[in-house]
Amino acid sequence: MEHNFDRSNERMATAIQLVSTSADAREQLKAEYHKRSDAAFAPETLRNFRQITAMFCSWCREKGYDAAPPVDPKAVAAYVDYLGGKVRSTAIGVRLWAISEMHRAQFQPSTCNHRLVELAVKAVKRKYGAAVRLAPPLGKKEMIETIQKLGSSRLELRDKAVLWVATDSGCRASKIVAFKVKDLVRQDDGSSLLYVSRSKTDPYGEGAYSFLSEAGTEAVLRWIETAGLESSDPIITKSQPNSQIRHMDPATISRILKRCTGRSEVSAHSTRVGGVQDAFRLRCDLSSIMVAGRWSSPEMPDRYGRRIMASQSTSAQVSAAFSKSR
Template sequence: MNEFEAISHDTEERLARSVAVLNAGTDEREVLIAEYKRRADQAFAPSTRRSRAVMMRVLERYFSELGLSTTPPLSPFHVARMIDDLSPIYAIGTIECLLSAVTELHRASFLRSPRNHPIVKLAFMAARKHYSKPSKQAPPICRKDIMDAIAKMGQSRLHVRDKAVLLVAADSWCRSSELAALRMHDMVLQQDGSAILRIMRSKTDRYSSGGFAYLSIEAVNAVQDWQRLAKLTPPEPMFITSYDNGCRKPLLSVTFTQILRRATGRKDVSSHSTRVGGVHDAMKIGCDMGSIIMSGRWKSAEMPARYGSQFLVGQSASARIAAAHRNST
């Protein structure tokens, strides 16, 4: 079966399923829809379900203001009008999430989504043309910035914990959700005093295949100092509140941004800044893209290349030509 035949076969199967559901009796159809909802709750991550719930509330509010229902199927004319009306208000990424919610709304009822209707496609293309903005990127926090921040810290319980957070973030290039999910037994010590950090779940690891990150000797020592102070057992979260006898639950993802801002005195950085900074540090010393992708556990070079784009401009051909001319004069 060639590629064209495979696509045609898949299309025929989807049409056959849709026809079968539409021809089913009311009771049988309701059973299928209920079963889909039950399985979707098991298959999708909590964050995905929360995001879709927010988008559904936006859809319901918009359609109710027009005196319309969100019961599928939705008219492609109404969906296109929604894009026209909401694009000046919401970011294009949010409009795309709304369209994904429209698709899921129809998929859950085994109906064809208007998302791929030519009118809807053209409306979205026009919205992207007129309202797209450059995506914001977290400013880099490099290793020197981390070490400078740590040098100013004392030995209080808060500072001991924050030192461990900063060093683990700088070494592992972990996302905030990954830092929040770490347990003490995820740090596997090596003979030279460094450690391998097991990342059990991540944003791009949908099926929890797991990944690994490197921890330096400095990071290991900082984590062990915090472990002794907080009396953390192997199964417990690596990072909890700094209060003595406080909650033993993991920190919220947003707390890691707060820690980084407090330590560096900068309000423009986020927990993603150590990830961007790690890419900048790696490019400065000439690391190849393969090792950078491995360190950040990316699936491709797209994101690290974007993170390092500002640094790479300074290494471009035009920059080298200017430097060579300057040195020759």
């Protein structure tokens, strides 16, 4: 007879088993967990986890709570209250994940699932809202106009390559700086595909492709030739002639976009948002948008395109139809 796997019961059984084992055996198991989690999680995820747990432990000491797992659910609920209005609800969710992972590392049941904590999260969302702040969009029209204003200096040739990759591929900054020359796959019509070996939604490297237009391909190839890049070199590099060829910091993409567009409020994610909104304006179907952005769920493209979809809703169409008949 088959039984459904219950992760909570499994963790509880493990915790009970730990209580009955020797102190040395418990420490060995915890050390094994830390070693395997270091290999399983991305370096950025581990950095965030350590930073968040350090802040939580510091807050607990300041407020007189014991931060050792299992943490009192009243303490976690109070921490959620403290975060309310200071950080977005999505950030609170990330912090609760880190606290839960802190419990898992000790093979303790997470108190973040306690009803007191759930109610605290609901109360914070009700009081401060749960809206996600989107990056200001940078659509294709504005990006092309920006590119056309650039000249032919070495810096501007590099910037053109950056802007085309950003607006055509819709990739995150971390992926834009990760592309290598060998990831550029030419197509017969003059366009190209950029091979995405890994991404936020593909941590195990199944692989995907992003589109690069004919104009974008020409700009990237010209930069590759100007910079003398080889197959294993990153496409996006520093523009100085004698600089070391290496992957750039993802934050640089935002700085380039700000400088080229003259808009201090935009970021590397702006082209991703703008691309989705352009697609909705052209009435592209959601599945195609998800493929282009390599999303595994419709949640984010739906969020990015919510304003555009409202202007294309049945209410808007009915209003337009009756306005014409007046």
